[in-house]
Amino acid sequence: MKQTVETDIPDWGSFGKPLFDNPEARALSRVGVVDVGSNSVRMVIFDGAARSPAYFYNEKVMCELGAGLSETGRLNPRGRVRALAALRRFRRLADDLGLPGLHVVATAAVREAKDGPDFCDEVKSETGLTVAVIDGGEEARLSAQGVLLGWPGAYGLICDIGGSSMELAEIGEGDVGRRVTSPLGPLKLRDIKGGRRARKAHIKATMEELRGEMGKQRDRLFLVGGSWRAFARLDMLRRGYPMNVLHEYRMTTKQVHQTIKFIEKGDPDEMRSLAGVSSSRMALIPYAMDVLARLIRTFKPKDIAISSYGIREGLLYEQMPQMLRDRDPLIEASRFSEAKDARLPGFGKHLYDFVIPLFKSAPEARVRLVKAACLLHDVSWRAHPDYRAEVCFDYVTRANLGGLKHSERVFIGLALQHRYRNKREGNRFEPLYKLLDEKDQKQAEILGKAMRFGAMLWMQNDAPMGTLRFYPKKRQLDLLLPTAARPLFNEVAEARLTSLANALRSDTRVILRD
Numbered sequence: 001m002k003q004t005v006e007t008d009i010p011d012w013g014s015f016g017k018p019l020f021d022n023p024e025a026r027a028l029s030r031v032g033v034v035d036v037g038s039n040s041v042r043m044v045i046f047d048g049a050a051r052s053p054a055y056f057y058n059e060k061v062m063c064e065l066g067a068g069l070s071e072t073g074r075l076n077p078r079g080r081v082r083a084l085a086a087l088r089r090f091r092r093l094a095d096d097l098g099l100p101g102l103h104v105v106a107t108a109a110v111r112e113a114k115d116g117p118d119f120c121d122e123v124k125s126e127t128g129l130t131v132a133v134i135d136g137g138e139e140a141r142l143s144a145q146g147v148l149l150g151w152p153g154a155y156g157l158i159c160d161i162g163g164s165s166m167e168l169a170e171i172g173e174g175d176v177g178r179r180v181t182s183p184l185g186p187l188k189l190r191d192i193k194g195g196r197r198a199r200k201a202h203i204k205a206t207m208e209e210l211r212g213e214m215g216k217q218r219d220r221l222f223l224v225g226g227s228w229r230a231f232a233r234l235d236m237l238r239r240g241y242p243m244n245v246l247h248e249y250r251m252t253t254k255q256v257h258q259t260i261k262f263i264e265k266g267d268p269d270e271m272r273s274l275a276g277v278s279s280s281r282m283a284l285i286p287y288a289m290d291v292l293a294r295l296i297r298t299f300k301p302k303d304i305a306i307s308s309y310g311i312r313e314g315l316l317y318e319q320m321p322q323m324l325r326d327r328d329p330l331i332e333a334s335r336f337s338e339a340k341d342a343r344l345p346g347f348g349k350h351l352y353d354f355v356i357p358l359f360k361s362a363p364e365a366r367v368r369l370v371k372a373a374c375l376l377h378d379v380s381w382r383a384h385p386d387y388r389a390e391v392c393f394d395y396v397t398r399a400n401l402g403g404l405k406h407s408e409r410v411f412i413g414l415a416l417q418h419r420y421r422n423k424r425e426g427n428r429f430e431p432l433y434k435l436l437d438e439k440d441q442k443q444a445e446i447l448g449k450a451m452r453f454g455a456m457l458w459m460q461n462d463a464p465m466g467t468l469r470f471y472p473k474k475r476q477l478d479l480l481l482p483t484a485a486r487p488l489f490n491e492v493a494e495a496r497l498t499s500l501a502n503a504l505r506s507d508t509r510v511i512l513r514d
Contacts, residue, residue: 030056031319032094032102033312034087036131038066038109038163038187039226039284041083043090044312045099051324051332052402053149053316057093061086062280066109066164070191075113083119084126091127103315105142106133108165108185136181140167142314144176147222149317150247150309150329150402156220157299160310161227161288163187168214171222174325180213182206186227186287196290203291207298214299221301224310226281227288232306233275234285235259242431243406245398247308250406253296256304260289309402329402330368334375341379347458348375350465354457355450357468358504359443369408370447372401373415377451380416392416393429407435411444418448419455422499442503449500456493457485475506480513 031046031053045057063079063086087104094102104123110116111133120131134142143160148171155172164187169179184206192199223232229246236249238259251259263271263285272282296304317325324332339345352374359370376396383391393413401409410432417424424433424445433441450468457465466489467480479497481489489510501508 030097030099031316032097032099033315034090034102034104034129035312036065036083036087036104036106036110038069038107038165038185039064039280040163041065041086042312043086043093043102045094045097046313046316051327052329052336052400053313055400057097059090062278064163064187064280065113066185066187068191069109069113069164070188073114075109075115075119080115080119084122087123087127087129091129102129104129104131105311105315106131107139107162107311108136108181109163109187111135112164136165136167137179139165139311140169140179140181141176142311142318143167143224144169144171144179144314145317146309146311146313147171147224147307148174148176148325149313149320150307151222152325152327152329152403154220154222156222157214157217157301158222158224158307159228159295160224161185161291162225163284166291168210168217170214170217178214180210182210184291186284186291189287189291190284196286199287200290200294203294207294211298217299217301219302221296221299221304222307223292223304224307227284228292229306229308230275230277230281230285231259231289231292233277234263234271237271237275238262242434243397243409245406245409246306247400247402248405249306251304251306253301253304256292256296260293263289328368330372330404331375333399333401334372337379338375341382343378343381344458348377351377351451351454354454354465354468355447358446358450358470360470366443369411369415373412373419373447374451376412376416377419377455389417389420390427390429392420397429397432407440410435411440414441414444415448415451418445419451422449446500446503449496449503453493453496453500456496457488470504470506475504477501477504477506477508479508479510481510483512483514486512 029047032043033046034041034043040060040062042060043057044055046053047056061082063082065075065079065083067076067079069075090102106120110119110131116133120133123129123131140160144158147154147158152174158169158171160167162185164183164185165181166184167179167181170177184203189199192202232246232249232251235251235255236244239255268282272279338348342348352371355374356370359366380388380392380395393416396413396416397409414424414433414436436444464482465485466482469478469480477500497508
């Protein structure tokens, strides 16, 4: 069957038409970004045509350019050699991949070091790359934009910690507000004389200054940066958390304090090994956690979320047209996956129209999950039939999909699992189910079984399929079946309709119509 991407399907209300084939969006395919930080140098190549960018390539080298900067005023000589070698490699990779160019930015260490300009000149001479050295306010703005890429409607305080600095920025209604930089990076804190007591006093005094500039910030706190992600892995270890995805991982202030005590009492090497944290990153955790403890004590956030998106994603967001920024990243990414991997791109829209009568009273937050599940219902068809249920669950719970809480990942994954089999017990994903309450588990089952049945009525996109009508008070489920679709309703389809009715605890009728 010839596969085509259907771009003329009707709008889905506020979600509009797919944009990934729009020329402005396609121009974002293969965008290369290099972040020369105080602790690491990383290159990311995005496929940014969809609203949730795919990470085509991602490589990091721990250089510690900012180590010893407070004492010497210069870049770490060994780190400088390693950074230059990494940039040579990244330039060669970009050339071999045919990238039109690399966007290279440097942050605190390079902008503060006496030999920072000399380093940039050496990079230019050796690689031809131009390093844009950005100030703290710009660093904060780009990090905040990275968070907006993942959460378009996010509000709260962004905290981006690097090796030599820490930035704060406020976001709300899609915009970046006040922003400020500070010297609270772990590499600088490590150089403070007087031990932990002196370090804590310095952090407290600096944080009070930041509160004076930022004002009250008691909404959500978004944590950006490798040290925060490492801390979150240790929090997951302490809690026995069943999902390893860091993006959108949530912590309470109480849990943060519990994990700080857990780290202080534990064996660093054992924790590092169990949590999958590098030794160089683990060495910075004691400094970062002192900052975090004072940060939450100062600003008292209502909750805390980890963002895997930061300055690099902010650079991509900077290039996105506004029409793409305004889209729901989950729906756009799901449409992109359907167009790329489904057997009949565009059928997800018709499947959504078919199953949505079962969710007439659902809030918009649930409706968007139904839409995403319908778009993704067939993207795992190439997997072996015995493993499709596991493959699709694994894909959704681990995929780079923006705008999804962990519980929402499990909801879509469980729905897709029921798309391919009736039962969900007896597999390796059962520990994840506890992220959903029983009511949501049942709703995911209903959605999955509705998709499983609806896929039996698969016809060309312009042909009418059946219509579901559900009467919750009467516990009645009706299928209105067009005459043209009657040959598709065989005993297997009937069994799947019965399974759906059982999940709804309803009787069912099949009504033929012309």
